Amino acid sequence: MFYRRKIILALIQMLGGELEKIRIQKLLFLFSQKKIKSEYDFIPYKYGCYSYSAKADLVTMVKKDILLENENTYTKNTSVDFIKTLKLEDEKILVEIVKLYGNMNNSALIKHTYINYPYYATKSTIADKILNEEQLTKVTNQKACSDETILFTIGYEGVSLENYLNKLLKNNVKLLVDVRKNSLSMKFGFSKSLLKKYCESIGIDYIHIPEVGINSDQRQELNSQKDYDELFEKYKKTTLLETNSYQETIINLLTKYNRIALTCFEADVCQCHRKPLAEAIAKFPIFDYKVKHL
DSSP states (O other), rough: OOHHHHHHHHHHHHTTTTEEHHHHHHHHHHHTTTSSSSEEEEEEEEEEEEEEHHHHHHHHHTTTTEEOOSSSSEEEOOOGGGGGGGOOOHHHHHHHHHHHHHTOOHHHHHHHHHHGGGGGTTTTHHHHHSHHHHHHHHHTSOOOOOOOOOOEEOOOOOHHHHHHHHHHHHHTOOEEEEESSOOOSSSSSHHHHHHHHHHHHOOEEEEEEEGGGGOOGSSOOSSSSHHHHHEEEEEHTTHHHHHHHHHHHHHHHHHEEEEEEEEEEEGGGGGSTTTHHHHHHHTTTOOOOOEEEE
């Protein structure tokens, strides 16, 4: 079993074996804030801090009968003592979280996280019902508001889905343009249908333009920067010359949305075709905007 799932199970165990769904998310979030590198990352969502990855693990554990689920709660369905399986430091943090916040109900936990972590309330549908004017102002001040027209690029290698989405939100990206030839991914959340779903859940539109991608068979044996550079020179002389209409479509999308991001896999923009693609788009006479690699 993945270690991160043991943390969830230990938390539920510490609180009597049954825990409300909203409280699980909030308590896991507070746990994550005590760690330098947490097992789960979070985004601002309709009820505040939320982890799609934690939700996916909860769904998996229900399917495996490790947890029972009803409309509002999850119940531990195994006699295993998961507290004993934790690292000592994690057990101490969980004990502290339960001591400080374990008796708070859903509403109290939501309000506490909104007040102390206002960024995570920026997508809330209920903030105005539970926060006063001063507290709401702090939430509003956390919202990205720049509307300068910028063509961003972003890779998802080495980051969680939640950290990736946060980067888009913090740069006020309005549309994600997937420029992968093949939009399937083994990494959680980054296959086309899921990525579209998760983007749209936080107000970011999604479109896939595979025509400007690179075939996977051309991406074999890339062992050095020289290999990447040779691949991209070929890409410039073939695909980029053959896809002017799709590049113009991207420019039109940019003028419509103001802030869009081209996305592919690689973390290093110098090893990804999104860089020569963005450079080619920037050379169009009608392009008069900034390009920024996230």
